[in-house]
Amino acid sequence: MKKISEKILYKGKWLSLKKNLFINMRKQKVLWESIQRNRNCLAFGIIARLKPSGRYILIKQFRQAINNYVIGLPAGTCDVGSASPKALRKSILKELKEETGYSGKIKSISPVLKLNPALIDHDFLVVRVEVDEKSPENTELCQCLEPAEEIETMLVEGKKLEKLLLEQGKKGVAISSGMWFLACNLI
Amino acid sequence: MKKISEKILYKGKWLSLKKNLFINMRKQKVLWESIQRNRNCLAFGIIARLKPSGRYILIKQFRQAINNYVIGLPAGTCDVGSASPKALRKSILKELKEETGYSGKIKSISPVLKLNPALIDHDFLVVRVEVDEKSPENTELCQCLEPAEEIETMLVEGKKLEKLLLEQGKKGVAISSGMWFLACNLI
Numbered sequence: 282m283k284k285i286s287e288k289i290l291y292k293g294k295w296l297s298l299k300k301n302l303f304i305n306m307r308k309q310k311v312l313w314e315s316i317q318r319n320r321n322c323l324a325f326g327i328i329a330r331l332k333p334s335g336r337y338i339l340i341k342q343f344r345q346a347i348n349n350y351v352i353g354l355p356a357g358t359c360d361v362g363s364a365s366p367k368a369l370r371k372s373i374l375k376e377l378k379e380e381t382g383y384s385g386k387i388k389s390i391s392p393v394l395k396l397n398p399a400l401i402d403h404d405f406l407v408v409r410v411e412v413d414e415k416s417p418e419n420t421e422l423c424q425c426l427e428p429a430e431e432i433e434t435m436l437v438e439g440k441k442l443e444k445l446l447l448e449q450g451k452k453g454v455a456i457s458s459g460m461w462f463l464a465c466n467l468i
Numbered sequence: 469m470k471k472i473s474e475k476i477l478y479k480g481k482w483l484s485l486k487k488n489l490f491i492n493m494r495k496q497k498v499l500w501e502s503i504q505r506n507r508n509c510l511a512f513g514i515i516a517r518l519k520p521s522g523r524y525i526l527i528k529q530f531r532q533a534i535n536n537y538v539i540g541l542p543a544g545t546c547d548v549g550s551a552s553p554k555a556l557r558k559s560i561l562k563e564l565k566e567e568t569g570y571s572g573k574i575k576s577i578s579p580v581l582k583l584n585p586a587l588i589d590h591d592f593l594v595v596r597v598e599v600d601e602k603s604p605e606n607t608e609l610c611q612c613l614e615p616a617e618e619i620e621t622m623l624v625e626g627k628k629l630e631k632l633l634l635e636q637g638k639k640g641v642a643i644s645s646g647m648w649f650l651a652c653n654l655i
Contacts, residue, residue: 282530282532282618284532284535290478290480291477291478291480291485293477293478293485293487293501294499294501295501296485296501296502296503296587297485298478298480298483298484298485298503300480301532301533301535303532303616305615305616305618306618307615309615311532311615311616312481313532313533313616314480314481314482314483315483315532315533316483316485316503316533316587326645328652328654335655337654343469344582344585344586345469345471345488345490345498345500345502346488346500346502346503346585346586346587346588346589347582347585347589348471348488348589351582351585353585356586391648392633392634392637392643393637394642394643394644394645394647394648395531395534395538395642395643395644395645396584396644396645397583397584397587397588397644397645398531398533398534398538398540398642398644399531399533399543400483400503400533400584400587400588401533401584401587402533402534402535405645407645407648407649407652428492428494428496428498429490429492429498429500431469431492431493439654439655440654442654446579447579450579450580455581455582455585456579456581456582457581457582457583457584457585458513458581458582458583458584458592458594458646459645459646459649460581461578461581461594462594462646462649462650463649463652463654464654465515465594465650467515467524467626467627467629467650467651468522468626
């Protein structure tokens with residue numbers, strides 16, 4: 282598959298709609314619409330594990346695109362231009378603290394992944410963070426939310442994740458596909 | 469958070485860009501751009517496990533939105549209007565066969581999940597399928613691809629998934645975030 286051309290069909294404030302033209306191996310034309318973020322940013326999702334209980338931090342967050350609350354991971358974005366490895370790590374821990382109140386330490390960062398590559402070219406990292414729940418900074422938690430954010434924190438053991446997702450789903454809360462994949466066990 | 473209004477900014481052939489206005493709990497206005505598919509469809513990802521080897525079927529597929537190949541699950545969409553449970557099951561098994569050549573049996577279907585709910589309101593199912601690799605229909609495999617599709621099938625044991633993703637990433641192949649979450653082990 283070879284890209285021949287691309288064109289912005291409409292540029293919004295944050296998102297643009299693009300039309301891309303390709304030629305496939307059989308020399309047929311393939312037209313594909315896709316989305317582009319106007320700001321070149323890297324997104325990250327945080328798998329934060331409390332120590333010593335072993336519970337994970339989930340969030341129930343209002344998502345404007347679906348007009349509902351959804352169970353997902355604490356997550357954020359970071360400008361690519363300013364993203365030195367140090368600035369990125371700082372931004373990840375800041376986001377976790379703002380969304381959930383918890384302070385933690387980064388244990389690992391995944392390679393760069395693609396979030397929803399059928400639709401958009403958006404880089405995404407999965408970051409593992411360890412949170413010491415006995416630490417003084419984690420005993421009185423205080424969120425710091427932006428106007429677009431309404432977020433509630435939930436704690437769950439890994440083996441009870443699927444049960445929690447099913448219960449929340451029955452209450453009408455949406456479940457992100459990423460959370461479901463996390464709960465899937467590949468034996 | 470309460471939705472006040474929504475407006476289509478631009479309607480493409482398959483995708484539309486929307487502007488949504490909300491009022492938050494503190495009575496502040498929140499503007500949010502989102503994407504809508506013009507066709508009301510349900511997407512599905514297939515976790516197909518071969519029996520008796522226990523390996524899983526992955527695909528390496530060209531994705532126009534990122535202009536690269538990506539490791540992901542066999543996946544497809546089904547029109548919501550025509551999706552009786554029976555038609556949906558048929559469409560899932562047909563998609564698996566077209567993309568990978570394998571015939572299988574559905575073992576379970578997840579509740580309705582949301583794919584990328586920061587950006588789009590798109591329903592998604594995770595379907596578990598069992599494939600009898602000794603069955604005559606699975607010994608000579610034949611894909612049946614559409615013009616926009618270039619797909620290669622890969623088989624992997626669950627416990628070797630992370631290693632395969634890292635190897636493919638080093639070769640320049642993209643990794644979808646869903647695949648990475650599947651490889652994450654929540655202890």
